[in-house]
Amino acid sequence: MKITAIKTILASRMHEPERQWFTSTFRSIKADGAFVQIDTDEGLTGIGEACAYGGPTQIKAWVDWLKPELLGCELNQPALPLAAQLHPNGRSAAHDCAVAGIDCALWDLRGQIAGKPTATLLNPNAPGRVRLYASAGCQYDWRARPEQLIEEALGFLAQGFSAYKFRIGTHWAWDKVTVERFLGLVRELAQAVDGRMELMMEGNQRLTEEQALAIAKEIERLGFIWFEEPLPMADIDGYARLNAAVGLPISGGESLTTLEQFRPYLEKGAYGIVQPDVGWCGISEAMRIAEAAARYRVDVCPHSWHNGLMAMANAHLVAALPNPRVLEVCMHQGPLQWESIAQPPLIKDGWLYFPERPGLGVTLAAEIEQRFPYIEGHYGINVER
Numbered sequence: 001m002k003i004t005a006i007k008t009i010l011a012s013r014m015h016e017p018e019r020q021w022f023t024s025t026f027r028s029i030k031a032d033g034a035f036v037q038i039d040t041d042e043g044l045t046g047i048g049e050a051c052a053y054g055g056p057t058q059i060k061a062w063v064d065w066l067k068p069e070l071l072g073c074e075l076n077q078p079a080l081p082l083a084a085q086l087h088p089n090g091r092s093a094a095h096d097c098a099v100a101g102i103d104c105a106l107w108d109l110r111g112q113i114a115g116k117p118t119a120t121l122l123n124p125n126a127p128g129r130v131r132l133y134a135s136a137g138c139q140y141d142w143r144a145r146p147e148q149l150i151e152e153a154l155g156f157l158a159q160g161f162s163a164y165k166f167r168i169g170t171h172w173a174w175d176k177v178t179v180e181r182f183l184g185l186v187r188e189l190a191q192a193v194d195g196r197m198e199l200m201m202e203g204n205q206r207l208t209e210e211q212a213l214a215i216a217k218e219i220e221r222l223g224f225i226w227f228e229e230p231l232p233m234a235d236i237d238g239y240a241r242l243n244a245a246v247g248l249p250i251s252g253g254e255s256l257t258t259l260e261q262f263r264p265y266l267e268k269g270a271y272g273i274v275q276p277d278v279g280w281c282g283i284s285e286a287m288r289i290a291e292a293a294a295r296y297r298v299d300v301c302p303h304s305w306h307n308g309l310m311a312m313a314n315a316h317l318v319a320a321l322p323n324p325r326v327l328e329v330c331m332h333q334g335p336l337q338w339e340s341i342a343q344p345p346l347i348k349d350g351w352l353y354f355p356e357r358p359g360l361g362v363t364l365a366a367e368i369e370q371r372f373p374y375i376e377g378h379y380g381i382n383v384e385r
């Protein structure tokens with residue numbers, strides 16, 4: 001079976017002002033999607049979502065650039081042609097996201113050809129469902145109503161979620177927020193949740209090592225599951241010290257796209273959990289990363305933001321892992337997230353069930369480009385106060 005066509009479908013939707021999400025000085029004003037579609041000479045079509053953080057139009061340009069090398073290729077070829085590989089050490093987000101979208105679409109096709117879910121192709125013992133965690137906590141403002149965080153968490157609990165991750169709120173300097181004030185809110189949240197949901201915290205690389213250590217110790221005491229990217233990415237030694245200082249796993253690596261980039265973090269013990277995202281690195285590379293991480297007894301809990309197709313691809317990755325734990329699902333993406341999918345999967349009581357269809361198990365909604373036409377420009381703005 002040969003590849004006959006490749007295209008990128010871009011989609012957007014402006015968030016209603018009250019649905020915008022924000023953290024630090026950043027505010028997201030729209031939802032984007034970048035979907036790669038690969039057609040074959042035998043009528044099968046594979047789809048994969050590239051992480052829109054690579055920039056939708058730049059991703060499309062890279063897919064177009066890579067296309068000539070892929071057209072005519074046999075699908076049973078074990079690897080992509082050389083130019084369509086990830087950069088080993090480079091950091092071109094758009095390029096790597098384009099490759100990731102292509103790779104996911106190829107895994108969708110491989111599953112369809114085999115008549116099996118992609119997860120089952122990757123691991124014959126893969127379960128047919130994955131547990132989700134509600135990823136949110138970026139609509140509370142330290143100046144207005146920080147308790148919105150607790151209301152939100154209880155809302156997800158009522159929806160049946162068994163795990164919840166939140167961010168550290170608007171820019172602390174605007175409102176003189178200290179570690180103590182922040183931890184006061186965190187304790188209130190933990191008390192309100194009262195052990196009924198697992199809790200994870202996302203630092204978005206905003207903390208100093210001293211702040212991160214104080215927070216890590218307290219949230220370990222509160223029974224949190226992990227502490228994500230508290231420090232700037234480049235500070236591998238700081239991560240290693242922090243990860244060694246507490247029993248709570250320090251997690252990260254969502255923007256790393258190759259095993260080579262993860263390697264120094266693994267070698268130095270920087271992470272207790274790694275978080276590659278198949279929308280950024282592709283399923284093939286995520287499996288390599290997972291295999292290496294397992295040798296360090298480090299679990300994989302992928303990053304997954306944006307739309308339903310990316311959630312599906314990351315869900316197949318989670319199901320294929322030696323220790324399937326949880327899948328992130330963005331709670332702030334709005335209607336584009338699942339309405340971009342023709343028949344969304346069943347999500348019930350905090351679990352995502354694979355549809356009984358081979359490959360990734362979903363198709364794109366037919367009217368996606370008419371319904372969600374791409375809107376030029378960046379998805380976020382920086383706000384001043």
Ligand SMILES: [Mg+2]
Pocket residue numbers: 202228229254303
């Ligand atoms: Mg993260």
